[in-house]
Amino acid sequence: PNIKTVYVRTFNNRAFQTTPFRGLEVDVTQAVVTAIGKQTPFRVLSSPDRADTELIGNIVSIRKAVTLRTQQNTVREGELIVDVDVVWRDLRDGTILSAPRKTRTPQAPAAVPAAAVDPPVPFDPTLAPAPPPVAIEGVVPARITAFGRYIPELGETNTSAGQRVQDQIAVKIVSLMERKW
Numbered sequence: 001p002n003i004k005t006v007y008v009r010t011f012n013n014r015a016f017q018t019t020p021f022r023g024l025e026v027d028v029t030q031a032v033v034t035a036i037g038k039q040t041p042f043r044v045l046s047s048p049d050r051a052d053t054e055l056i057g058n059i060v061s062i063r064k065a066v067t068l069r070t071q072q073n074t075v076r077e078g079e080l081i082v083d084v085d086v087v088w089r090d091l092r093d094g095t096i097l098s099a100p101r102k103t104r105t106p107q108a109p110a111a112v113p114a115a116a117v118d119p120p121v122p123f124d125p126t127l128a129p130a131p132p133p134v135a136i137e138g139v140v141p142a143r144i145t146a147f148g149r150y151i152p153e154l155g156e157t158n159t160s161a162g163q164r165v166q167d168q169i170a171v172k173i174v175s176l177m178e179r180k181w
Contacts, residue, residue, distance in 0.1 A: 002052075003042060003052045003053055003090070004041075004042065004052055005042060005043050005045050005050065005051045005053070006036060006042045006043070006044055006045070006052070006053050006054070006177075007044070007045050007046075007047065007048040007051035007053070007055070007091075008029060008032055008033050008036070008044055008054075008055045009048075009055065009056050009057070010025065010029050011025040011026075011028050011029045011032075011057040011058065011059055011084070012025060012057070012058045012059065013025040013058075013059045014058050014059060014060050015059050015060060015061050015062040015082075020158040020159070020162070021062050021162070024059060024062065024082070024166075025059055027166050028057070028059065028082075028084070028166050028169055028170075031166040031169065031170040032057070032169065032170045032174075034170065035170035035171060035173070035174045036173075036174060036177070039174050040174060040178075042177070048091060051091055052090065052091060052092060053088060053089060053090050053091060053097065054088070054089055055086065055087075055088050055173070056086070056089075057085065057087075057173075058084065058085045058141070059082060059083070059084050060083045060084065060085055060143075061083040062080070062081075062082050063081040063082075064078060064081075064158075065081065066078050074152075076151065076152070076153060077149065077150070077151050078150050078151075079147055079148065079150070079161070080147070080148040080149075080150070080158065080161040080162060080164075080165055081145065081147055081148075081165075082145070082148075082165045082169065083143060083144070084143070084144045084145075084146070084169055085141035085142070085143055085144075086098055086141055086142045086144055086173055086176065087139055087141045087142070088142075088176065088177060089139075097177075098141070098142045099139075099140075142176060144169055144172045144173065146164075146166075146168035146169045147164075147165070147168070148160075148162060148164035148165040148168070149161065149164070
């Protein structure tokens with residue numbers, strides 16, 4: 001009840017980015033900001049300096065699965081699966097609000113590593129993959145998984161499945177932000 005404002009950091013995309021899914025992190029961030037504005041009493045701010053809390057998200061995997069094929073070996077039904085790690089913390093005292101534990105202890109505010117803020121690096125096959133960033137030292141993020149089904153015969157595409165995934169992620173994050181009964 002004492003939280004009034006939220007700063008939503010642009011999500012990071014740590015998954016292998018192929019052409020239809022480049023920029024998914026920006027779309028997911030926008031869906032989350034819109035859902036917070038529509039469904040919660042919180043106001044989303046553009047600066048962490050005045051915000052009560054901060055929401056940090058990492059897209060950790062994007063998978064596409066074919067669930068049903070036609071006799072011509074084309075996709076009849078497919079599914080897009082996206083995993084997102086989320087940390088919601090109070091900027092005033094460092095408490096992790098998204099902690100899955102029942103007891104929440106205040107922690108000293110930790111700085112977000114520079115790797116979590118830097119823009120994505122262009123793909124170079126000669127470079128070794130970067131280690132996955134940790135949003136905040138010692139904090140286990142909440143894992144959110146969203147599914148988006150598509151049926152090409154009905155005119156659905158990767159884009160429509162991606163939109164379903166974005167909406168599901170936004171709803172699940174807003175549900176995470178609600179007060180327990």
